[in-house]
Amino acid sequence: MYGITLILVLAVVGGVIAFIGDRLGTRIGKKKLSIFGLRPRHTAVVVTIFTGICITTVTFGIMAAVSENVRTALFGMDKLNALIAETRAALDFTAGELTRAQSAQEEASGELTKSEEEIARLRAEQEELHAESDRLSAGNRALMMEKEGLISINGRLTGENETLQEDIRALGVRAQELRAGILNLREGNITYQAGEIIASGVIPARLSHDEIERGLAGIAQLGTRNISARLGENHTDQDLWIYRPEYDAAVRAIEESSTDMIVRIVAAGNLVRGDEIRASIELYPNRTIYHDGELIIARVYPPEGLRGAAEQAVMAFLRDVNAAASDRGILPDPLRGTVGVIEGAEFYGLVQALAERREATVISAYAAGDTDAMGPLRLTFKIESEGTP
Numbered sequence: 530m531y532g533i534t535l536i537l538v539l540a541v542v543g544g545v546i547a548f549i550g551d552r553l554g555t556r557i558g559k560k561k562l563s564i565f566g567l568r569p570r571h572t573a574v575v576v577t578i579f580t581g582i583c584i585t586t587v588t589f590g591i592m593a594a595v596s597e598n599v600r601t602a603l604f605g606m607d608k609l610n611a612l613i614a615e616t617r618a619a620l621d622f623t624a625g626e627l628t629r630a631q632s633a634q635e636e637a638s639g640e641l642t643k644s645e646e647e648i649a650r651l652r653a654e655q656e657e658l659h660a661e662s663d664r665l666s667a668g669n670r671a672l673m674m675e676k677e678g679l680i681s682i683n684g685r686l687t688g689e690n691e692t693l694q695e696d697i698r699a700l701g702v703r704a705q706e707l708r709a710g711i712l713n714l715r716e717g718n719i720t721y722q723a724g725e726i727i728a729s730g731v732i733p734a735r736l737s738h739d740e741i742e743r744g745l746a747g748i749a750q751l752g753t754r755n756i757s758a759r760l761g762e763n764h765t766d767q768d769l770w771i772y773r774p775e776y777d778a779a780v781r782a783i784e785e786s787s788t789d790m791i792v793r794i795v796a797a798g799n800l801v802r803g804d805e806i807r808a809s810i811e812l813y814p815n816r817t818i819y820h821d822g823e824l825i826i827a828r829v830y831p832p833e834g835l836r837g838a839a840e841q842a843v844m845a846f847l848r849d850v851n852a853a854a855s856d857r858g859i860l861p862d863p864l865r866g867t868v869g870v871i872e873g874a875e876f877y878g879l880v881q882a883l884a885e886r887r888e889a890t891v892i893s894a895y896a897a898g899d900t901d902a903m904g905p906l907r908l909t910f911k912i913e914s915e916g917t918p
Contacts, residue, residue, distance in 0.1 A: 546584045721759075721796035724863040727769070727808055728752030729793045731815050731903060732783055741783050745776070745792065745810075752794045756806055769794065769808050779810045789815040791903045795863065815903060818858045819896035825908070826853045827893040832886065839884035843876065843892075850894045850908065859904045869906030879910055888914050 721727060728751040732744040752769050771794070783790045793811040800806055819825065828846055851868055855861050859868040883890065890912060897907040 546580060546587060549580070551580075721756075721800040721806075722864060723796055723798045725796045726863060727794045727796060727806075728755055729791065729903060731789050731791055731901070733789050734787055736783075738780065738784060741780055745780065745783075748792050748794060752808065769806050771808055771810060775810055779812060782812055786814065791815045791860065791901075793860075813860055813902060815901050816858070817899055817901050818854070819900040819906065821896060821898045822909075823896045825850055825894045825896060825906075827891055830883070830886075830890050830892065832888055832890070840880045843880050843883060846892055846894070847871065847876075850906075854904075854906050858902050859900065859906055860902055868904050869908060871908060875910075879912070882912050886912070886914075890914060 728748050730744070730748040730751065732741060732748075736744065749769050749771070756769070779792070783792075791813040793813070794808050795811055797807040797809045826846075826849055828849065830842055851861070851866070854868040855866075861868050879892075883892065891914070893911045893913075895909045895911065897909045900906050
């Protein structure tokens with residue numbers, strides 16, 4: 530809108546100046562005026578030229594008055610060109626700086642990317658280090674627990690070592706005792722072996738307390754006599770030693786029993802000549818196991834099995850008799866495991882009789898008299914041919 534107004538103003542001003550010039554030129558022409566001694570026609574031309582100059586001058590003057598750009602174009606072009614050159618140079622410098630800045634930015638972006646990658650790597654390493662630290666912490670805790678366990682085990686082993694040392698010392702003492710015992714055994718100084726019966730007897734049921742004690746005292750006196758007999762006449766002063774609580778317990782057990790009780794006084798250990806006689810009490814209920822003439826066992830032997838083996842057959846038969854009687858309830862000897870006795874002459878007579886048989890033979894063993902659990906079992910034998918009524 531401002532440009533249109535300026536154009537209209539210039540057009541109006543130019544038209545007014547042209548009109549004035551035309552009027553001035555016409556009057557000069559009519560009046561035949563002369564300027565600077567020129568001819569009137571030439572003067573009209575000069576006026577026309579002056580009018581054009583005025584129009585141009587006024588136009589530029591108005592434009593210069595109303596527009597700074599026109600003033601700059603008219604009076605500051607060199608300055609403007611220099612400014613443009615400076616601006617262009619600054620722009621080129623700025624463009625170069627911008628290019629360098631962009632390059633630097635790209636380098637910085639690359640470095641930033643590398644830094645981010647390095648940060649990511651460092652974070653991953655940090656996480657690994659944290660995990661390793663956690664594993665080390667767990668391992669350290671486990672090592673501490675293991676250390677505490679080892680300390681505890683060491684303490685226990687120290688205690689066990691002390692116990693073992695004491696056991697070793699005790700075993701050393703025991704070994705010396707055993708060596709002494711073996712030496713005594715070799716030299717014949719063992720009076721009774723551990724578990725060997727010193728004396729035995731039967732105490733009937735339903736006796737009074739005093740009667741039971743008198744019965745036990747009688748069996749103990751029998752044991753003393755047996756010891757003295759085994760040691761010889763110079764050791765008649767040796768007495769049995771029985772642990773008092775064990776003795777009292779035996780009295781109560783006999784007192785409470787409704788059946789007769791077998792009392793065995795046995796050696797508590799190997800009794801060496803000259804040592805204190807220590808013994809213990811064993812109790813067994815008594816009853817009749819075999820009646821007189823009762824069959825114990827019978828065995829059949831074929832004739833071919835007796836040729837040259839009669840003695841082995843008799844020994845095997847006696848072992849069967851011993852096993853059958855033990856199973857029936859007769860108490861075996863603690864050391865030998867036997868329940869009865871047989872004379873040597875009777876044994877060889879049985880072997881001889883069996884060796885003379887030429888047909889299948891039955892050997893039978895019978896109880897010779899009533900036999901209770903205490904024994905011993907005495908036997909009678911019968912040899913007959915198989916099938917004999």
